[in-house]
Amino acid sequence: DTEVTQTPKHLVMGMTNKKSLKCEQHMGHRAMYWYKQKAKKPPELMFVYSYEKLSINESVPSRFSPECPNSSLLNLHLHALQPEDSALYLCASSQENSGFGYTFGSGTRLTVV
Amino acid sequence: QKEVEQDPGPLSVPEGAIVSLNCTYSNSAFQYFMWYRQYSRKGPELLMYTYSSGNKEDGRFTAQVDKSSKYISLFIRDSQPSDSATYLCAMSPYLGNQFYFGTGTSLTVIP
Numbered sequence: 001d002t003e004v005t006q007t008p009k010h011l012v013m014g015m016t017n018k019k020s021l022k023c024e025q026h027m028g029h030r031a032m033y034w035y036k037q038k039a040k041k042p043p044e045l046m047f048v049y050s051y052e053k054l055s056i057n058e059s060v061p062s063r064f065s066p067e068c069p070n071s072s073l074l075n076l077h078l079h080a081l082q083p084e085d086s087a088l089y090l091c092a093s094s095q096e097n098s099g100f101g102y103t104f105g106s107g108t109r110l111t112v113v
Numbered sequence: 114q115k116e117v118e119q120d121p122g123p124l125s126v127p128e129g130a131i132v133s134l135n136c137t138y139s140n141s142a143f144q145y146f147m148w149y150r151q152y153s154r155k156g157p158e159l160l161m162y163t164y165s166s167g168n169k170e171d172g173r174f175t176a177q178v179d180k181s182s183k184y185i186s187l188f189i190r191d192s193q194p195s196d197s198a199t200y201l202c203a204m205s206p207y208l209g210n211q212f213y214f215g216t217g218t219s220l221t222v223i224p
Contacts, residue, residue, distance in 0.1 A: 004156075040121070042201055042214035043157065056211065090156050101147045101203070101212070104156035 004105035006091050012111045015081060021108045023074040023091030032074045033102065034066060035090040043090055049074060081112045116140055119202055119215030128224050132189040136202035136215045139183065143213075146178050148187045149201040151217065157201055161187065192222045 004025045013019050023032065031050050035043035048056035049068040057066075063085075065077040074091055088109050092102035119136045126132055134148075144165055149157035161176040163169045163185075169176045175188040185204070189196055202215040 006156075040217070040219075042216050045211065048211070088154075088156075092156075101149075101159040101162050103159065104149075106156045107154075109154065 004091055004093055004103050006089075006105035006108050008108060009106065010109050010111075012113060013078065013081065014113055015083070017081075018077070018079045020078065021076040021089055021091075021110075023076075023105055024072055025093045025103070026072055027093065027103065028071075029093035029095055029103070030071060031094045032068065033092040033094075034064075034074070034076050035092060035104075037088045037090055037107070047076075078110075081110075083112050086111045116213045117202060117204060117215045120218055121216050123219040123221060125221045125223060126192055128192060128194060128222055130192050130222070132192050132196070132220060132222075134187040134189075134200050134202075134218050134220070136185050136204075137183055138185075138204060138213075140206060140213075141180075141183065142206035143180075143183075143204040144207070145205045145212075146176070146185050147203045147212070148174075148176055149203060150196075151199045151201060153198075160200075194222045194224050197221045 007022045034046040037043045045058050046060045047066040052068045063080050067075040088107040090107045091105040094102045117138045147162040148160045150160050151157040163176050163178050166178045166180045173190045177186040199217040199219050201217045203212040205212045
């Protein structure tokens with residue numbers, strides 16, 4: 001299995017809703033990431049988990065809450081989002097301290113209304 | 114100044130053309146260089162990676178790194194309509210978990 005699987009593929013939520021994005025990989029990767037990508041822009045790093053511990057938080061607002069229940073799973077809990085949070089949310093994984101890139105999932109396209 | 118600069122295009126070429134995609138960077142500590150391909154509404158897919166300077170070839174794709182000029186390139190030979198996508202360069206100074214992405218170049222190969 002060489003894939004990163006993200007669910008759901010599309011999500012529409014209101015500003016008062018609570019929802020979660022899910023990510024799963026079975027490649028034995030010990031680093032997992034959340035990225036946010038707006039249209040025609042590069043991915044922006046949000047969070048990095050290394051060995052299931054949060055190692056990087058790029059000053060992301062608290063309405064985004066990551067969770068890594070085990071080495072294969074990564075969640076992103078969403079609450080009280082704003083319309084400007086609408087974007088493609090990408091999960092990725094890599095070998096710990098790998099200089100040779102990530103494996104990305106296909107993303108969740110989030111629309112906040 | 115951004116860490117990584119990449120011309121966003123769009124770039125449009127006829128099928129069979131040789132495509133050259135480029136990135137420049139300012140941080141001389143970068144040692145690990147990657148190219149990703151991203152189709153519309155999909156996640157980026159790792160195409161090639163190189164360490165330090167030199168060339169690397171994989172099928173129709175060749176990655177070049179010139180550290181003295183802080184310049185990297187991706188060449189696509191015999192371009193195909195299926196190569197139409199956005200190409201992102203990314204780089205890192207060390208074996209770690211953080212990469213710096215270019216803004217991406219949008220490529221269209223016309224049949």
